[in-house]
Amino acid sequence: xxxxxxxxxxxxxxxxxxxxxxxxxxxxxxxxxxxxxxxxxxxxxxxxxxxxxxxxxxxxxxxxxx
Amino acid sequence: xxxxxxxxxxxxxxxxxxxxxxxxxxxxxxxxxxxxxxxxxxxxxxxxxxxxxxxxxxxxxxxxxxxxxxxxxxxxxxxxxxxxxxxxxxxxxxxxxxxxxxxxxxxxxxxxxxxxxxxxxxxxxxxxxxxxxxxxxxxxxxxxxxxxxxxxxxxxxxxxxxxxxxxxxxxxxxxxxxxxxxxxxxxxxxxxxxxxxxxxxxxxxxxxxxxxxxxxxxxxxxxxxxxxxxxxxxxxxxxxxxxxxxxxxxxxxxxxxxxxxxxxxxxxxxxxxxxxxxxxxxxxxxxxxxxxxxxxxxxxxxxxxxxxxxxxxxxxxxxxxxxxxxxxxxxxxxxxxxxxxxxxxxxxxxxxxxxxxxxxxxxxxxxxxxxxxxxxxxxxxxxxxxxxxxxxxxxxxxxxxxxxxx
Ligand code: HEM
Ligand code: SF4
Numbered sequence: 001x002x003x004x005x006x007x008x009x010x011x012x013x014x015x016x017x018x019x020x021x022x023x024x025x026x027x028x029x030x031x032x033x034x035x036x037x038x039x040x041x042x043x044x045x046x047x048x049x050x051x052x053x054x055x056x057x058x059x060x061x062x063x064x065x066x
Numbered sequence: 067x068x069x070x071x072x073x074x075x076x077x078x079x080x081x082x083x084x085x086x087x088x089x090x091x092x093x094x095x096x097x098x099x100x101x102x103x104x105x106x107x108x109x110x111x112x113x114x115x116x117x118x119x120x121x122x123x124x125x126x127x128x129x130x131x132x133x134x135x136x137x138x139x140x141x142x143x144x145x146x147x148x149x150x151x152x153x154x155x156x157x158x159x160x161x162x163x164x165x166x167x168x169x170x171x172x173x174x175x176x177x178x179x180x181x182x183x184x185x186x187x188x189x190x191x192x193x194x195x196x197x198x199x200x201x202x203x204x205x206x207x208x209x210x211x212x213x214x215x216x217x218x219x220x221x222x223x224x225x226x227x228x229x230x231x232x233x234x235x236x237x238x239x240x241x242x243x244x245x246x247x248x249x250x251x252x253x254x255x256x257x258x259x260x261x262x263x264x265x266x267x268x269x270x271x272x273x274x275x276x277x278x279x280x281x282x283x284x285x286x287x288x289x290x291x292x293x294x295x296x297x298x299x300x301x302x303x304x305x306x307x308x309x310x311x312x313x314x315x316x317x318x319x320x321x322x323x324x325x326x327x328x329x330x331x332x333x334x335x336x337x338x339x340x341x342x343x344x345x346x347x348x349x350x351x352x353x354x355x356x357x358x359x360x361x362x363x364x365x366x367x368x369x370x371x372x373x374x375x376x377x378x379x380x381x382x383x384x385x386x387x388x389x390x391x392x393x394x395x396x397x398x399x400x401x402x403x404x405x406x407x408x409x410x411x412x413x414x415x416x417x418x419x420x421x422x423x424x425x426x427x428x429x430x431x432x433x434x435x436x437x438x439x440x441x442x443x444x445x446x447x448x449x450x451x452x453x454x455x456x457x458x459x460x461x462x463x464x465x466x467x468x469x470x471x472x
Contacts, residue, residue, distance in 0.1 A: 011168070011418045012175040014425050019409070021180075028182075031175035054410060056420035058132055 001045050002063040005035045009059040016051040016060060023048055024060075033059060079117060082110035082383065083359055091456050092323055092354060093400060094387045098122075102388055106372040110383070118146040118381030119374075120360075124392035124412070126372050127361075127384040131417035136363040136382065137163050138419055145364040146381035148461065150251040156296050158304035164418060170301065171422060173287055177226065177280045183425040186222075190433050193221050198441050207448035207471040211318045214438075215468070219313035222430060227305060228279025229268065237261060241307045248459045258303070265302035269295060280305070309423045312356060315457070315464025316427070317434050320350045322454065322468055323402060324439070325447050330404050335439040343436040346404040347428055350435070352411035353402045355387035358463040361415050386412045444472045 003023065012031030016024035023044055025034040040048055052060040084095025093099070098120070101108045106126040109117045121127050130136060140151060140161050159170040176182070197214050204213070216238065224231045243249050243257035265281075272285035281302055287293040293301070324331040334346055360383035369376040376382065390411045391399035397406075414421035421427065439445060447454075448469040455466040 009418075011171065011420060012179070013414070013420045013422065014178070014180040017180040018425070018428075026179040026181065027176075028179070029176045030172045031179045032172070050409070056132065056416045057418055 001040060001048065003035060003038050003040065003048060004061045004063070005033045006059045006061070007032050009057045010055075011057045011059075013056055015054045015056070019051040019054065020044060020047040024051060077111075079109050079111040082112060082120060082385075086456075086458065088452075091451070091454070092319075092326075092402075094355075094358070094385070094391065098385060099388055099391060102392065107374050107376075112146060113149070114147065116146060116381065118144075118383055119376055121382060121384045122388045122392075123372075124389040124395045127386065127389045127412065128416050129371060130363070130369070130382060131361060131384055131412075131415065131419075133369060133417075135365060135367040135369055137366050138167070138363060139163055142364050142379075144379040144381050146362050146383050148359050148362070149249070149254070152251045152255040156300045158300045160304055160308070160419060167418065170293070170297070171418075173293070174280060174284065174301065174305065175422065177283070178422055178425055180425050183429050186226075186426075187429055187433065189225070190218075190222055190430055191437070194218060194433050194437050195441075198438065202442070207469045210321060210468040210470045211314070211465065212467075215314045215317035215321075216310075218317060218434060219310050219430060222313075222426070223306060223309040226280055226309075226426075227302065228272065228277050228281045229306065233264070237264065237306055238310075241311055244307060261303050261306070262299055265306070266295065266299035269298045269302060305423075308421075309426065311464075312462055313427050313430055315356045315460075315462055316350065316354065316431055318468045319354055319356060319464045320431070320435065321438070321445075321470075322447070322451075322465060323350065323354060324435075325445070326451065327402050330402055331439060333404050334435055335443055340432070340436075342404070343432050344428070345407070345409075346435055347431045348408040348411060349402065349404050349406055350431070351413040352390045352396065352408040354463070355390050355411075355413045356463045357413065357415075357461075358387050359461050360385045360387075361419075386415065442472045445470055446472065 010033045012026060014026055016033060017026055023037050023040045025036055027034055052062050080097050084098040086095050102122040106123040107119050107121055110120040111117050121130055138161055159167045197217055201208060201213055220234050221231060224234060240257040240261045244254055268281060269285050272282040276282040276285060284298045284301055288295050288298045363382045365376045365378055365380050365382060367378050390413060393399050395410060414424045448471040457464045457466060
């Protein structure tokens with residue numbers, strides 16, 4: 001799994017951080033998403049998929065493979 | 067399906083918002099909920115005779131709320147207004163489109179990150195504990211709205227923004243007037259004006275004497291030339307109103323719903339599991355969906371969806387209370403089930419306007435639902451359900467009063 005985030009789209013509501021704190025964080029000053037791990041381990045995959053599904057701004061993309 | 071509806075045909079359309087069934091104060095209006103069976107999009111008639119689209123299904127609401135060609139700008143022709151609009155005044159970013167919406171939202175987003183909000187949890191717990199101490203020491207029965215549900219978010223948001231709590235009655239009264247659905251346009255404009263003037267004065271104070279609060283940060287943007295003073299005051303009004311009555315209604319209406327579902331209430335009373343409590347908050351948000359007037363937008367271009375074409379300039383109402391009861395997403399949607407996984411609900415909206423304060427709202431509700439019923443285990447209603455005054459007329463649903471005893 002390969003994760004990418006689009007900082008320009010992110011509206012900082014933090015859903016991804018709540019769901020997958022190992023993979024996503026937010027910048028201190030403006031709440032924009034920070035990707036902690038672009039290739040999360042298999043145990044994280046379900047949570048990352050859920051984060052992508054609830055992201056209100058469509059800012060999280062998941063590429064398959066590996 | 068015709069694109070434009072002649073007057074006579076519009077007479078037969080369901081009126082929106084609808085009327086809730088008398089015995090089901092927690093369920094959406096039956097006639098509106100039933101529209102979901104007719105397909106994702108139908109037409110409804112508003113108070114002004116306009117006939118915007120009503121979107122009732124979860125998938126289509128999410129698709130439309132995150133569509134780049136829909137606008138939140140109330141000043142555009144075709145926007146489905148919930149009440150007459152008085153011209154003039156500046157708009158807050160909830161009614162703006164990107165890029166300006168994004169620019170302004172980002173200025174305050176940092177105050178609502180998951181981590182920042184988590185750091186406020188002990189302070190919120192102290193506020194909640196203190197108010198419950200007062201309840202227990204005070205007379206019975208008591209109105210839970212006045213004595214608990216409103217003060218919790220008021221204290222929190224005043225603290226965060228740097229608004230003196232002494233002024234809380236003042237903004238309480240004015241924000242109530244603004245969000246009541248049946249307030250006249252003049253009354254709403256007057257109340258909005260008073261709040262605006264008050265926040266404008268506060269921004270002025272913060273310009274001269276900045277503190278460690280959000281309004282001081284907003285004032286600093288004025289100094290830096292990134293916001294006008296009017297924009298800053300308007301932003302303050304938005305944060306004050308949006309974070310206040312919503313959370314209060316979730317506390318009071320949520321408590322009422324739990325009192326009517328004693329088995330569910332027992333789960334909260336008996337569990338210390340933060341996961342269960344967090345899950346319960348999501349389910350109550352889904353089930354009660356207090357923002358019951360729908361997310362309102364206007365199409366900027368023709369949009370094809372679910373076999374229909376929404377024309378540029380047509381109004382759209384995404385009834386998120388109905389989407390949160392979509393059986394395709396939530397099995398047995400009309401059941402309150404604190405143990406279900408409700409995290410996909412859209413009670414905070416969806417798309418770029420999704421609630422800015424949701425981490426804060428979630429945390430406040432977790433503390434409240436996780437504390438109140440444990441500390442007052444015999445909490446009960448001090449009147450009959452059918453004597454409770456519900457906010458049928460509110461932009462945000464809830465109860466005006468909740469007499470309880472223990
Ligand atoms: C349980 C409580 C709450 C509920 C149910 C709620 C619900 C909502 C909803 C549905 C929207 C989307 C509006 C739209 O799409 O047009 C929204 C936006 C907003 N909410 Fe909340 N809210 C709550 C608490 C809060 C709190 C505590 C704050 C903190 C200040 C807050 C601040 C805002 C702001 C600033 C917006 C505008 C966001 C934007 O336009 O980008 N809300 N809220
Ligand atoms: S859920 Fe989406 S919009 Fe929200 S912080 Fe994460 S990436 Fe940004």
